[in-house]
Amino acid sequence: MDLICIRRPDDFHLHLRRGSVMRAVLPFTEQAFARALIMPNTTPTEIRTAVDAAVYRGEMKEHCRRGFTPLMTIKLLDRTTPHEIIACKSAGVIAGKVYPQGVTTNSDNGPVDMHVLYPVFAEMERVGMVLCLHGEDPKAFCMDRESVFLAQLCEIARSFPKLKIVLEHVTTLQAVGVVKELPDTVAATITAHHLYLTLDDVIGAKLHPHNFCMPIAKRPEDRDALRRAVLSGNPKFFLGTDSAPHTRETKECAEGCAGVFTAPMVIPLLTSFFEEFEALEMFERFTSESGARFYGLPLNEEKIRLIRQPFHIPEVIEGIVPYLAGKTLNWRIE
């Protein structure tokens, strides 16, 4: 088979930034995706309110191709009010994202205690807005941060039984297990790079800043659990690339930023992944169906075609070293 045709994918976790970076990286996502859930932790101004989201959407709309839809989120802070949730819902914001304080890029003002946000979660449950969790406890040892957070996930799911919750970019066997066991209101995104990386690829014999991301890639058995979750076709697990554009200078330095830039090759890479594991029948479900269904969005009608042709990934794209820089994939988007 040298041609694969699937419903155009959605990316349920994307960092676009603003201004010139946004304009530079947006085309890569537009090429492959119909919609993307745009993360709100932008700098210098982050997306905290309905007004912020409207302004940010306007910026994107000015530059993006016809037919590409940015799905808007806000960042939930201690000061976020239930009233703001109502305003956001009216403005078409579909999710609120929590970054526990200190857990990743631009998270210094995140909540320390999740309970402070419970009135906000209650309002989100009432109006039907999705809660997206960066599910790591920053007080735990780096390899344990996600598994330690799972107790908080379970408590939130129990306290708000109708609230839709996405545990973002899961990386552990434990997280996969807990998400499976929780009710259908709880799902998880999985990135393409976490289907490949282990900690060995970050701190093996050499240090590889371009494989450094949060949550950090874990053990081989964790990666294998992610693979099984994706290959099983379980609709609770769908694609959120977490593609993050950090320039080479901010990665190759004394305090390197966390994030992997996968937008330019993520769909070709996933084609190879599903082919390698002989599960191409699950490809469309993971990239284009399960996420939309969970979010209650219509499935995309448009299709994209993947053709079996060498796809060389440049060493640098717009000042950013992409994932798998210099490597060649077997598939490309037609």
Add this chain to the structure above:
Amino acid sequence: MDLICIRRPDDFHLHLRRGSVMRAVLPFTEQAFARALIMPNTTPTEIRTAVDAAVYRGEMKEHCRRGFTPLMTIKLLDRTTPHEIIACKSAGVIAGKVYPQGVTTNSDNGPVDMHVLYPVFAEMERVGMVLCLHGEDPKAFCMDRESVFLAQLCEIARSFPKLKIVLEHVTTLQAVGVVKELPDTVAATITAHHLYLTLDDVIGAKLHPHNFCMPIAKRPEDRDALRRAVLSGNPKFFLGTDSAPHTRETKECAEGCAGVFTAPMVIPLLTSFFEEFEALEMFERFTSESGARFYGLPLNEEKIRLIRQPFHIPEVIEGIVPYLAGKTLNWRIE
């Protein structure tokens, strides 16, 4: 107490390199140490034979201060012969170092199977040369490499009951436990930085290449086991700094080198360490006595004095970002 006087320390694990780098970094070790065990994995020419060691010693002697003694090692390879061990012993080489293939900087030609070296180990046992092991199994997951290697350590110790063995730069609770349990022919070096670092300091919210070393820093409970081993005064554990001069460019890049440069501040740092943990009575034993006794060397007669004065660590020293760059310690060498 504002003045501490101890027997001049020995560093039983030091990377000096050759040429201009060696000339640049040697003074920092000479300032604090009477002797240092010089690692043989130099490039482009490594130290494999008695002749190599004699030439390398000559290079150092040309530049080092009167009274500083480099203790010579060779790198043990599959091709190393028992005959070469005899030649080395005559030439004053005191230890042979094994780097399992692929385990760290300049280890591509190391042995894959330790048994190939057993005839060499037998000769070392006979002539009285110490075996230094980089004790990691490169096939294991990075966090497990040291603990997986321990079975090989036990087998070597059992097979060569009179061979003195040093497990270099131990980093895990398991390694400390195994070294304690093995006979007195088996000891371990501990670096200063592994008494402080955990993996959180390498891949916490940011990536910190200047804290990246092999073996990688492990979990808090591992670091605490190293601390207890050192603070207990157990003579099986002594200082080997593993100070390694990598330039900023080779650390802050897409494939960063492993190694931490501690020579300029390691003794002041250890003074703070023993003071902080109220075990100053163990300071001299760890830095200046246990190692010499294990190697069968006379204790140094000369003393050094540490005085309580702010010691500011530069951001860069000779093109190298040192450990704790920009920080200030409470002690300095008089």
